[in-house]
Amino acid sequence: MNSPALPAVAAAAATRGLVEISDVHKSFGQVEVLRGVSLTVEPGEVVVILGPSGSGKSTLLRTINHLEKVDAGHISVDGELVGYKARGGRLHELREKEILAQRTHIGMVFQNFNLFPHLTAVENIIEAPVYAQHRPHAQARARALELLERVGLSDKVDVYPRQLSGGQQQRVAIARALALDPKIVLFDEPTSALDPELVGEVLDVIRSLADSGTTLIVVTHEMGFARDVADRVVFMDQGQIVEEGTPLQIFGAPQHERTKAFLSKVI
Ligand code: ADP
Ligand code: MG
DSSP: OOOOOHHHHHHHHHSSOSEEEEEEEEEETTEEEEEEEEEEEOTTOEEEEEOOTTSSHHHHHHHHTTSSOOSEEEEEETTEETTEEEETTEEEEOOHHHHHHHHTTEEEEOTTOOOOTTSOHHHHHHHIIIIISOOOHHHHHHHHHHHHHHTTOGGGTTOOGGGSOHHHHHHHHHHHHHTTOOSEEEEESTTTTSOHHHHHHHHHHHHHHHHTTOEEEEEOOOHHHHHHHOSEEEEEETTEEEEEEOHIIIIISOOSHHHHHHHHHHO
């Protein structure tokens, strides 16, 4: 990692948005999958990322949540550099424990739910608060029950994932992502693995989060959702942000040929 000079990085981290992504590059082997991505997300904003398969959308989300390390550039969440801290005028990589602490501010929901199969709905939700955060069990459980109610699953508290539909599993996964009161929640194609009739119930939960002012970055192919819920739509292709704007701008009057070509295929 070639860290940029500290003062510049620290200044950038402290400015503006809740999430600041600044000139991020990431390669796997010889292939550069993020090629200078910069994006600012304001508190309370809902940003939808669109783009063809392989354009780097998942990798970008994963860099925000420490699941991938950037090769160059930097990311900050609420003024804290992701993966680094400043000490003695230099940047130091965070240790594992510090990374875990930083990650508690960032919720993530995956395409394939990723619930623990051997834990019930409520146990999935309290896992991180109790075992990673050492919060009191009774308090974590009370919060989990609130969250299950919020996602419409009060009747599934003690049920195992295999007894739930895909839509219900994903709603548990959303409740789990909210359990540590994150500053932002990242969604990576949250409805792509669902049967069509189950997509709506999950989108409704995400929509209610958006309405309540939670900051969201959502990678999705659900264009109706993007149009209705996004404050801003970002179009990625080949590791770069090609174009961004309001849903009206992107869907109504895309400027770039690659955006037009993509939208003509998916709408
Ligand atoms: P998207 O989510 O837009 O479909 P990804 O971020 O998953 O795109 O992938 C971007 C590119 O990076 C793809 O070519 C993919 O094959 C490659 N890639 C993603 N993760 C890895 C990895 N862990 N190792 C090697 N290549 C990867
Ligand atoms: Mg992806």
